[in-house]
Amino acid sequence: MAILDSIAVSVEHATGNLLPILHEVRHALQRLQDTGEPTVIDLMAIPMALAEESQLEAVLGPGEINAQLDSLGPSEICETGIAGVWLLTHYNADRERVGRFLEITRVPTILESQEADMRRGLTELSRRIGTLEADEFMTDAMNPAAQGDRRNTTRTVE
Amino acid sequence: MSEQAAVLGKFEEYIAHLGERAPAQQGSDDERLARAKQAFRAGLDGAMAIDLECCIHCGMCAEACHFYESTQQGKYAPIHKLAPLRRFYHRELGPLRWLFRLFTRDISLKELGEWQEFVYNSCTMCARCDMICPMGIQISPMVGVMRSGLAAAELVPRALAAGTLEQKQQGTVFGTGAAELVKTVDTLRQQGLVVNLDKDTADIMLLSTAMDVNVYTRSLAGMVKIMNGLGVDWTLRSAAFEATNFGMLSGDREAEEAATRRIIDEALACGAKTIIIPECGHAYAELRWEAANIHGQPLPFEVVAISEFLGRELQAGRLKLKSSAIKQRVTYHDPCKMGRLGGVLDEPRALLDALGVELTEMESHGATNYCCGGGGGVMLIEGAAMLRQRAFEIKMRQVDDTGADAVVTTCDSCRTTFITGAQNANWHTSVESLVELVAENLED
C-alpha cells in the first residue's frame, strides 16, 4: 500500500468555519460574565477540516484541569487555556468519538455529581459501613486479644 | 453653366409629364400577385437565400442609408425593403418552408403596393448598406428582385413605367431615336468635329445616352474629341446607341434584357472589341456585370466605362493632359454604380491628378461614398422629390466639409441630381463632368 501513502494529502484551512466559532465562543464568554448564562456548542455539527480542528485547540490552548470520565467509554473534560471555556470529548467503548462539545460555563454539568447517583451513593455507603462494622464485631468475638493492634489489620472482604 | 441649366429646365418639364404616358393596368389582382411571386421565385438564388437566412434585424443597415439618416424614419431602414421578399422566401423556397408556411403570412398585392415607396422612391440601390451589414447581407441586389416583383405586378412608379414602355416598344428613351442622334451629330460636325456614325466595323463601339444627345451634348462632344485625339478606330451605331436601360431601373426583366441584347447584337455586328459606356452609372452596372449573363456566356468584347478607358489610356501614356489648367479646389463624387458597385475608383482620380487638380476627398468617398440620391431611377420619380432633397443635403454637407468649389463626377443622373439639388437649396458649388474636363484640357 506504499503507493497510497505516497500521495501526500495536505488539507488547507478550507472551510473557513474556525473564526466564526471563536467569535461565538467570545460572545458566549461575554454572556456568561454578564448574565451567568452558560452556552454549549456542538462541534460535531459544524464541518471543519482536520487542520482546522487542531488549530481550534491550539488557539484555545491547554488549561489547568483535565478530567477523565469512565462511563460507557472514556470522556475527556478539560478546561482550555481560556478560563470558562471547557472542551468535552466523549468516546464509546471502542474509543470511537461520540460527541465533542465546547461548553462555556463555570463548571460543565456532567462534572457535577448527579442527584440519582448521590442517592444511590448514600445507600451504597451505608451498606459498606455496615459490612465494615460487621467485620469488627466478628473479630472481637473470636479473638479478644487482637483488639489492640487494629490499626494494621488487613481484611479481605468476603 | 447657365446654358446647361436652361436646357435642363426644358428636360425637367418633359420628365414632369412622363408619368402621363404610363401604361394602363391590364392584369387582374390575382394575376399580378402570381406574376410578382413568379418574379421573386426566378430572381432569388442561393446567395440571396443565405443572406435572407442570417438577417438578425439589428437595424445597422439603416445607419448607412442616406434616406434613413436624413429622415430618421424607421420605414426607410434598408432591410425593411425586403420584408415581403423575406417572407416569400421562407414560405416558398426556404428549406423549412412547410413549417414557415404555418407561421408566416403570405404576401398580398396591397402590401406590394405599399412597398413601392420603399423599393423605388427611397432606394437608389446604391449598396452603401451592403458595406455596413455585420452579417454581410447584400441588400441592393435583393431590392432589384423586389423591383422585378413589383414590375411584374404593374406597381412601378408612373415615370419609370412610361420610360420602360417606350423603350420596350419603340426602343427609344425620352423620344430620342436615331433621327435625334443624327441631328446632334450634324450639329457637332458643324462645330468641326469628325463623328464616325454607323461605320461597318470598328474596334470600339461608343455608346451614348438620351441625356447626352439632348442635354449634355458637350459630354458627347468631349468623348468624340478625345477618341479622335487618341486616333482609335471607333464608331457610334444609331441602331443601338442608347446606354440607358429603363428595364433595369423599373425591374422589368424582359425590357432590361431586350435593351441589352440590342447592344450586344450591334457590337457583334460591327465586330467591336470594346464597348465604351458614356457617363452613365446604371448603364455600367448593367452592361459590365449583367450583359454576359443575359448573353448566357462570356462576351467576346470588353465593356469599359469612359472614365475607366481614359484612365487606362493615361496610365498607358497614350493620353496626354495639360496639368495645372484648373485652379479650383475640387472634390470627386464616385457614382455608386461606377465606384462601389463597379470598382472604377482609381482611374478617375488618376485623370484628376494628371489635370493637376487639387483634390480633397469627402469623408465618405470611394467604396463608402454617399449616393447623390437620384440614382436607380429615383431622379425621375416626382413623389421622391422631398426624399432626394433631404438625402442631397448630406452630400452637400460632405462637399462643403472639403471646402471645394466644384464637384467632379462622371454620371448624368448624379450630375442632374446635383444641379437640381443645388438649385433647390440655393447651393453655389458647381458640378463638372470628368469627360468634359478631360476634353477641354487635352494636350495638343
Next chain:
Amino acid sequence: MTLLDFARGPAMQWALIIFTIGIFWRLVGTVLLYRRRDFSQPRRKSGLPDGARAIVMRSVLPPELEHNIVFQHVTGYLWHIGYFVTVLFLGTHIPFFKSLLGFGWPHLPNAIVMIAAAVSLAVLVMLLVRRMLHPVLQKISTSDDYISVIVTILPLITGLISYANIGFIKETNLALHILSVELLLLWFPFGKLMHLFMTFPSRYQVGAAFGRRGVKA
C-alpha cells in the same frame, strides 16, 4: 424520474437530436439552392482572398461607417463575448463539452466568469428594451427576434440563479437551467440564431462579390 433526471436524460437527448437535424436540414437546404453563374469578366481571378478577408474584416468598419454604429458594435460584442466566456469557460460547463466532444479545455476562475455573465445579461436585457423602443427596430422586428433573445437570456438567468443558490432548491434550479439550454437548442434551427453558421458564408459572399468587381468590402 425527477425533473433533473428528465432534463439531463431524455430531454437533452431529444433536444440535441432535433438541434442536429434542424441545423443540417436548414444549412444544406439553403446552401444547395440554385446559384446563378456569372459570366462577366471578373477583376480578380478567385473570390477566396476577398471572401476570407471579409469574414474577419467586416467586423472592423471604416470610420465613416463605424461612427454611426459604435453603440451597436460595442454592446453587440460585449454581450457576445461575455456570453461565450460564460458558456465555454465556466468550470462546471467543461465536463458537458467533454462528454459531448470528447475533449475539454482549461477554465477561468468563477469570479471572472460571473462578471462576464452579469455584464452579458445586463446588456442583453437593455438591447431587448431598445428593440421595443427604437424606431427602426420597431419596424423591422419579427416574433423570431423576441423569441430568440428570450431563449438566449433564459439560460443566463437560470444559470446565475443556480450558481447563486437562490430561488428553488439546487436540483430544481439546475434542472430549470438545463431545460432552458434545451429550449435554446430546440429553437436554434428555426430562428435567427442560425446566423451563428450563416454569417460566415454570407460575409464570404459579400467579400467575394465586391472583390470580383475590384472593391474591398
Next chain:
Amino acid sequence: MSNSMTLAEILERRGVSRRGFLKFSAGIASLMAMPPSMIPRIAAALENARRPSLIYLSFQECTGCTESLTRSHAPTLEGLIFEAISLDYHHTLQAAAGYGAEAARLQAMEENAGSYLVAVDGSVPLADPGYSTIAGVSNVDMLRETAEGAAAIIAIGTCASFGGIPHANPNPTGAVPISDIVKDKPIINVSGCPPIPTVITGVLAQYLTFGKLPELDDLGRPKAFFGQTIHDRCYRRPFYEKGQYAETFDDEGARKGWCLFRLGCKGPVTYNACATLKWNAGTSFPIESGHGCLGCSEPNFWDKGSFYDSLSATQWGSPANLGAAALAGAAIGAGSAMLARRQQKKAQEKQS
C-alpha cells in the same frame, strides 16, 4: 428484560451512572443534530421511555445494512440501544433458527400488538415470490403479515426505501420498495447504501426519545438526517464556489483537496448526513477520502449514468444518434433544395 421496565431502570441494572446517562443523551443529541440545549430534555424523555419491541426483517438484501447497524458507534449500541429496544427477531443476529425463530417473531407480534416496530432491510421481489423466502414464507407475505400490527415501519437502506440495486434496470426480480406494498402504516425511509450507522440508531433513538415519528421529507426520509445535501455541508464547498476542481484522482487539485464535482460527485443532488456525521465513527466520508459521492441515498442512483460523469455531463445519448440525425437533416435539406431548384428553373423559363 420484560418490556415493562423503563430505560432508566435498565441502566441502573447495568450499573450505568446518571452521569453516564447524561453522556449518552449528549451523544444522541449530537447524533440527531439536535441543538445541545436539548440534552436535558432528551435525558428526561429517555428516562421514562417504554421499551418498544423491534422486529427486524431481512429480504432481498446484501446484509450491508445489518453490518452497518452493528458497526454503529452510537453509545454502546450493543449494550444499550438493544437493551432499550428488545430486538425480538433478527435472523442474522439471533441464535434461534427455523420454526423457533418464527415462533419468537409471532409471539412478539402478539404481545406488543399495535406498538412494535418493524425494521425492514432489502427490497421485496414481486416477479416471483419464490425468489426470496424465509422459512417457506415469501417475503411479500411475511411483510404484510408482520406489518399488520406494527406501529411504524423503518425501511433501512436504499433497497427497502426505494428498491435500490435489485430494483435497478432491468430489475429481473420485480423488486419493489416497502412503500409499494405497505400503504396503511407510517414508513420511515432510512436510505443509503448502506445508510450511515448512526442514522439508523439515530432514528431508533428519536422514536425512543420522543415516542413519535421524526419529521419526514417528500421521499419519507427523516429530515434530521436527510434535510440537506452532502454539497450543502461539504467542507470542500469553498473550492466549488471558487471554481477550483480536481480533474483527475491524483492531480494537483486532488492533492490539495479541491472539489470533486468534475470527477462525478453527486453531492449536490444527494440528501444524507455523510458530510457531518461522517462514516467509521466520524473518521471520514467518501469526499473527504478523495472520491465523489455516488448519490446512494437517492432513488435509482444506480441508473443515473456513470458515477464518474459529472452532473453537467448529462446523458445525451450516443454520437451515433447525432450522426444519424445529421445525415437525416442533410438528406431532408438536400431534398427540399432540389424541389426548390426545380420550381425556380420553371419560373426562370417562364420569365425570359
